[in-house]
Amino acid sequence: MAKPGITITALATLSVCLLSGAAWGQKYPVTPAQSATAKQVAQAGVPLSELAPDAPDSYTIKSGDTLWAISSLFLRSPWRWPELWGMNLDDIRNPHLIYPGQRLVLDKSGGLAKLRLADGANGEPVDLATVRLSPRVRSEKTSDALTTLQTRAIEPFLAEPVIVEESELSSAPRIVATQENRVMLSRGDRAYARGPSGMPLLDDKNKTQRWRVFRNATPLKDPTTGEVLGYEAQFLGKAELVRGESTQDTENRDGKLQNVIVPATIDVISTKEEMRVGDRMLPEPEREFPSYTPRAPSGVVSGRIVSVYGSAVVNAAQNQVVVINRGRRDGIESGHVMAILKDGQQLVDKTDPARPQIKLPDERNGLLMVFKTFEKLSYALILDITDGVRVGDRLTAPR
DSSP, X not given: OOOTTSSOOSSOOTTOBOOOGGGXXXXXXXXXXXXXXXXXXXXXXXXXXXXXXXXXSEEEOOXXXXXXXXXXXXXXXXXXXXXXXXXXXXTOSSOOOOOTTOEEXXXXXGGEEEEEEEOSTTXXXXXXXXXXXXXXXXXXXXXXXXXXXXXXXXXXXXXXXXXXXXXXXXXXXXXXXXGXXXXXXXXXXXXXXXXXXXOOOOOOTTSOOEEXXXXXXXXXXXXXXXXXXXXXXXXXXXXXXXXXXXXXXXXXXXXXEEEEEEOEEEEEEEEXXXXXXXXXXXXXXXXXXXXXXXXXOSSOOEEEEEEETTOSSSEEOTTOEEEESOOGGGTOOTTXXXXXXXXXXXXXXXXXXXXXXXXXXXXXXXXXXXXXXXXXXXXXXXXXXXXXXXXXXXXXXXX
């Protein structure tokens, strides 16, 4: 691996994984469509008219920056990062990470825009010479590398399966008893659980089994059709299976043997809210290492905001998470960027003697990015807005 500053593309890495630790070592994907866009731009160039009106002549990357925000400094549309890559495709054959301290210089010569990495007192572009790599292993700190966006708002959602089908929770294992008849369970408490009828909750001697505990599956309805698209379950915490469910023969009050159920034993290992008897459990999914490549959906898309997560109000602000009424069945993927539209107000034209009813045009209110998809619904992060976002607001392609 070449050290940072040798072959780093300017802002090309909006495909960077939102991960930490060993996951940084994974490859950062670039789709064939994005590569094709970059090559097309490399041949045709980016007209100056495509730049943001106040695009700076140079910019130095700072700790805490995000690639989304930096890309929006240079282009009118931040999701069009492949075009930025194409602006420097002669020097950069494959996008990598960018780091704080590096300086980006915008070259506007010849009526076309190019973005280069600068190094030197006068901000002259770096001559990106070919680097010959030695056949040896070398570790390198990447914790300072920029991510696509701030991840704090979505970290809880990356592994919590909070949208379920109607029958999924009702048929899931459930907590049936507590020690000493406790009403509420918190971290460190022991409890007992059973699987659905005919499916006892069994342990696996070869691996640790962890479960996520949920309650109150709230139906999420399509604002337009009224169709129930899924159920959002309230995440309570995690539990670990200690012993599996079994049966045993024991004497009843009459002294006769009878076969009774011995529920599984679980230990509560973390809580977001207190648990209780009747709460349901779903297996903890394998940890995902998603990568987010912000991009416009292909074709015509439309949708609406269904709910604001974790809030009893209908308004959402920047960096809040919302549920939208589009999912995998609609071709929605993680990374898709959609524009939020604010419905134009309906009012009476008092300047007209006939007093006709008029509707003001719908105005674009901001952008959101999908980061987790389900069959009929998706979670999305509001990236930027000019006014409050409400449940029922329409979504469309960002172009």
